[in-house]
Each structure stands twice: as structure tokens, then as C-alpha cells.
Amino acid sequence: MPESPQRQRTPESERLDGLLGDVAGGDRGAFEALYRATSGKLLGVCLRVLPDRAEAEDVLQEVYASVWRKAVQFDAQRASAITWLAMIARNKAIDRARALPAPQRTASIELADEIADHAATPLQQAEAANDQSRLEICMQRLEARRRALIRTAFFDGATYEELAARIGSPLGSVKSWIRRGLSQLRACLES
Structure with missing residues (x-):
């Protein structure tokens, strides 16, 4: 079986890996620093799946509650901290989207004409x-x-x-x- 290529380690990824390790040990300061460093990116992940910002923010709160409980499961040899966090955020957002009632998940095709397209025309x-x-x-x-x-x-x-x-x-x-x-x-x- 071929070896997987070594992922690039940046100072930021090493810092996040360290923060997750500290969170696994129950360090609240590390948890706050991890939140400040990653919450914007993870909210973006949630918003890609859930267009309703309130729903995405609720999921983000669930993500960090889960991170606090499951930080001990993080393995820096398998994935970077941000990849691990993004995977949790994406999975929780998908779970929330699936749990929403059908009208909130999908819009009628007739509404497509009412949505403004702000992209530049070919002209x-x-x-x-x-x-x-x-x-x-x-x-x-x-x-x-x-x-x-x-x-x-x-x-x-x-x-x-x-x-x-x-x-x-x-x-x-x-x-x-x-x-x-x-x-x-x-x-x-x-x-």
C-alpha cells in the first residue's frame, strides 16, 4: 500500500493542532482561542449548506459543543485541525438540513424567475x-x-x-x- 503524501504543516496549522490538544485537556482559554481562530471559516462551511443564517449559527454552536466533547478524538497524523473542524461543521449542517421540513429545504422552481441574478451578462x-x-x-x-x-x-x-x-x-x-x-x-x- 503506497504511503500517503505528507501534508504541508504551516505555523497556523500547528498552532490549531496545539489548541485542539489543549482543548482535549479541558483548557477553556485554548477553546476560546480556537473559536476565535476558526469560527468565521466554520460559519462559512455551515452557510454553504444552510442558506438561513440563523440555522447556520445554531449549527455552529452545536459544532463547538461537539468539539469541546470530542477534542480527544482529534488525530493530527490523520488530518489538520481545520480539516477536522470543517468536517464536523459540514456533517452537522447536512444533518440539520435533512431535519428541516421540506418547504425550508427546497423552493419552488417558479420562484427562480423572481431571484435576481447579479452576475455580469456576457455583454x-x-x-x-x-x-x-x-x-x-x-x-x-x-x-x-x-x-x-x-x-x-x-x-x-x-x-x-x-x-x-x-x-x-x-x-x-x-x-x-x-x-x-x-x-x-x-x-x-x-x-
Whole structure:
């Protein structure tokens, strides 16, 4: 029988494994730390199975009650802590979904017409790709310094002050370069 590949151990997975071990020993502080570190992910698992947030939150509470009781069963050699926790959450959410009355589990197909589809249409996707292409062409026409400043300011979220400090230029100059670059971009995009 071939050996299973060794899973990658990150500092975070080792920390969670350790917390579960401490929870198995009855450590309430470790349980609280485990909850803070994993509850968001596990709520997401529950919400994928149970679209009703109140139901998902109830299941999440059951998950952590179960973890408190069954932490001694966790084996770090078989799975990571987050995998083990997610499996418990998924199984409990599925059990809850199966226990719900039929009207809550399924909606009538006639309701499908009433559900808004917020995804972009193929036309909107094509227009967005065209806009992206035009923007990139216009960005390439800018002077290298202005292009770099605009990319850093608008795509990386850097402030004017941060940019001035990074390149060692006065704040007013940086603002002027960006303003002129944006004017050039606007003119290029409008042509």
C-alpha cells in the first residue's frame, strides 16, 4: 500500500493542532482561542449548506459543543485541525438540513424567475474586458514615473504621502504628477 503524501504543516496549522490538544485537556482559554481562530471559516462551511443564517449559527454552536466533547478524538497524523473542524461543521449542517421540513429545504422552481441574478451578462463582461484593454493601452502611453505613481496609488492603495516618502519627492510634486497623469488618461480614454 503506497504511503500517503505528507501534508504541508504551516505555523497556523500547528498552532490549531496545539489548541485542539489543549482543548482535549479541558483548557477553556485554548477553546476560546480556537473559536476565535476558526469560527468565521466554520460559519462559512455551515452557510454553504444552510442558506438561513440563523440555522447556520445554531449549527455552529452545536459544532463547538461537539468539539469541546470530542477534542480527544482529534488525530493530527490523520488530518489538520481545520480539516477536522470543517468536517464536523459540514456533517452537522447536512444533518440539520435533512431535519428541516421540506418547504425550508427546497423552493419552488417558479420562484427562480423572481431571484435576481447579479452576475455580469456576457455583454457586460465583454465591455469590461474592452474597458480594461483600453485602460491598459492608455496607461502604457503615460510617462513611466506617472504610470508607476498612478498604479501604486490606485491599485495598491498608497496615499500621496506614502508615495512622496517612497520616491523622496515633495508631496506637491507627487500630487501634480498624478493629477496630470489622470488628465492624460481621461483624454486618452475619451478619444
